[in-house]
Amino acid sequence: MAEHESGDLQLVGLSKRFGEFTAVHPLDLTIPEGSFFALLGPSGCGKTTTLRMVAGLEEPTDGRILIGDTDITHARAYQRNVNTVFQSYALFPHMSVLDNVAFGLRRKKDKDAKRKAQEALDLVQLGHTAAKRPNQLSGGMQQRVALARALVNRPDVLLLDEPLGALDLKLRRQMQIELKRIQQEVGLTFIHVTHDQEEAMTMADRIAVMNGGHLEQLADPTTLYEKPTSTFVANFLGQSNLLRARVTGSAGEGLARADVQGNEVVIDAAKVPDGLTDVWVGVRPEKLTLGESGGRNRLHGTVVDASFTGVATQYLVRTAAGADVVVVQQNDGSARAAVNENVTLSWEPGREFVLDAAQDDHAGMDEVA
Amino acid sequence: MRWLRRHLLVIVAILVLVYMLIPNAVVAVFSFNNPVGRYNYTWQEFSVDAWTNPCGAQGICDSLGLSLRIGLVASLTATALGTMIAFALGRYRFRGRSGTNLLIFMPMATPEVVMGSSLLTLFLMIGLPSGQLAVTIAHIMFCISFVVVAVKARVATLDPRLEEAAADLGSTPVQTFLRVTFPLAFPGILAGALLAFSLSFDDYIITNFNASPSSITFPMYVWGAAQRGAPVQVNVIGTMMFLIALVVVVAGQLLTARRDRARS
Ligand SMILES: Nc1ncnc2c1ncn2[C@@H]1O[C@H](COP(=O)(O)OP(=O)(O)OP(=O)(O)O)[C@@H](O)[C@H]1O
Ligand SMILES: [Mg+2]
Numbered sequence: 186m187a188e189h190e191s192g193d194l195q196l197v198g199l200s201k202r203f204g205e206f207t208a209v210h211p212l213d214l215t216i217p218e219g220s221f222f223a224l225l226g227p228s229g230c231g232k233t234t235t236l237r238m239v240a241g242l243e244e245p246t247d248g249r250i251l252i253g254d255t256d257i258t259h260a261r262a263y264q265r266n267v268n269t270v271f272q273s274y275a276l277f278p279h280m281s282v283l284d285n286v287a288f289g290l291r292r293k294k295d296k297d298a299k300r301k302a303q304e305a306l307d308l309v310q311l312g313h314t315a316a317k318r319p320n321q322l323s324g325g326m327q328q329r330v331a332l333a334r335a336l337v338n339r340p341d342v343l344l345l346d347e348p349l350g351a352l353d354l355k356l357r358r359q360m361q362i363e364l365k366r367i368q369q370e371v372g373l374t375f376i377h378v379t380h381d382q383e384e385a386m387t388m389a390d391r392i393a394v395m396n397g398g399h400l401e402q403l404a405d406p407t408t409l410y411e412k413p414t415s416t417f418v419a420n421f422l423g424q425s426n427l428l429r430a431r432v433t434g435s436a437g438e439g440l441a442r443a444d445v446q447g448n449e450v451v452i453d454a455a456k457v458p459d460g461l462t463d464v465w466v467g468v469r470p471e472k473l474t475l476g477e478s479g480g481r482n483r484l485h486g487t488v489v490d491a492s493f494t495g496v497a498t499q500y501l502v503r504t505a506a507g508a509d510v511v512v513v514q515q516n517d518g519s520a521r522a523a524v525n526e527n528v529t530l531s532w533e534p535g536r537e538f539v540l541d542a543a544q545d546d547h548a549g550m551d552e553v554a
Numbered sequence: 555m556r557w558l559r560r561h562l563l564v565i566v567a568i569l570v571l572v573y574m575l576i577p578n579a580v581v582a583v584f585s586f587n588n589p590v591g592r593y594n595y596t597w598q599e600f601s602v603d604a605w606t607n608p609c610g611a612q613g614i615c616d617s618l619g620l621s622l623r624i625g626l627v628a629s630l631t632a633t634a635l636g637t638m639i640a641f642a643l644g645r646y647r648f649r650g651r652s653g654t655n656l657l658i659f660m661p662m663a664t665p666e667v668v669m670g671s672s673l674l675t676l677f678l679m680i681g682l683p684s685g686q687l688a689v690t691i692a693h694i695m696f697c698i699s700f701v702v703v704a705v706k707a708r709v710a711t712l713d714p715r716l717e718e719a720a721a722d723l724g725s726t727p728v729q730t731f732l733r734v735t736f737p738l739a740f741p742g743i744l745a746g747a748l749l750a751f752s753l754s755f756d757d758y759i760i761t762n763f764n765a766s767p768s769s770i771t772f773p774m775y776v777w778g779a780a781q782r783g784a785p786v787q788v789n790v791i792g793t794m795m796f797l798i799a800l801v802v803v804v805a806g807q808l809l810t811a812r813r814d815r816a817r818s
Contacts, residue, residue: 261721263723268723275716292729
């Protein structure tokens, strides 16, 4: 339905300091028009601050914000064609739900405000609540009203600040699908802030991972998961086994030889950062197989813990060198290992990722919200 | 015994209410008296003379009119000024903020006699004659404090994010104030205005210091009349004021109740 021409949103060296404290370090981001973009990171990493700068509610310390070719860095909030769904909804308590949704249109003197607002309410399946007051609705309904109130203005960019934070898990999943559907239907640029990695992965076309006011990595969900470029991203998105390794030479066919705690393995040479020999070899738990059928690379250890989750069993295996490795085995009928059993772990070369050993292997671990 | 225990709270509440309302009841009853002599303290016989001719006592309606006029001007001015001060204090950090906070409380804590006399001194010094203008200025002065307190309490509960949301939706600062901030702060502003009006209307001490013989307010008239002998009309007007206040309060309650019911 939407033929919306506005252009990409560009942040150029955008930064924000509060006194001595730097909440956002110079940030360069291009958010393609019409994309579903997620801003992901632990609490306090500067997501809301970034969003508020785009909305015009916070004055950037430095840098520029552009939509297409228009520089909006110094435009006031009410002059920008950008709308926000606030973390706390911020619905006007003294107005009916319909008046809330029509608020933006009426400021633009839209003659059709009422009808469009009603349509927007129908879109979020709340048409029947038009005459009610916001405080008569449940949290999930209020969230949808806030969404309708922002959407109805057809902004160049729609900013969503953890809009699903207050919802229970089931409603949240439902709303995630709903949001994605609406975004595809109206074709607006969405910037969705969240600290829920699963939410970001299921919804977004592209994800920017932030940490401590810095951009850690910008990529699509698959790349982020399969090829994290830092230990922070590796740990923050899903689980990772980071094994200390030393690259010892070439193994031919684009593979490199590496020593992992006395076990020789081969890894994808292209993944080794240029000129490094001390590295972390990262393997996701589901890429490891209990037994020798998983591939050429082998590790040996003892099962320390096994927890059955229904679709899978998660094992904690301690290697001879004392490293703890997490393995997830699908409940596909294959033999299960018992605690204290000695096991072999295997994986196929190329299913790992490789990071500089100078990075902290615990980065991002405790920060999963 | 058990009955008493169960209903004790209600009984006490009724007794307190009766205690508070007896003066009003007495005033109302004696507004139908037909006294002999100058004093309306003993019941003689039933009469509606005073009710059919409330302005019958000399000067009473002039003083009532003056009090209403002063009350209106003072409460409106104090509400406008006080609201602005309340927003400044509640919303912004600036140098001298805590000092202002303290000074705003001073008029409420100062004994009226002190305030009345010092205001008179001030007015004499700057050459402002006693009279209606001086009284109005004095009333505005002490009403502001009460308005500030009432409005500030309301401003503190306002979520600043609502204003951000309004700006985000394209409303200019002026529109945001008119459509979001003001409606939300209105109950506090109204409460402040009503309080200011009633304080101005029944102030005696400060008024007495700054009034002139040509500016006798209603409380001053009643006081003077009480010494010379009180006409029944004083009771009539007192009762009317009570009834008007009662009607306003009850109507307000009914309106809120109906709106709440309509919403659910
Ligand atoms: N007005 C402010 N004054 C001072 N510091 C601030 C202000 N706003 C934010 N900060 C600081 O900036 C940092 C980033 O805050 P921000 O709200 O952007 O985090 P966030 O990523 O949105 O976190 P969360 O997931 O908890 O919402 C925090 O450390 C916060 O304390
Ligand atoms: Mg936030």
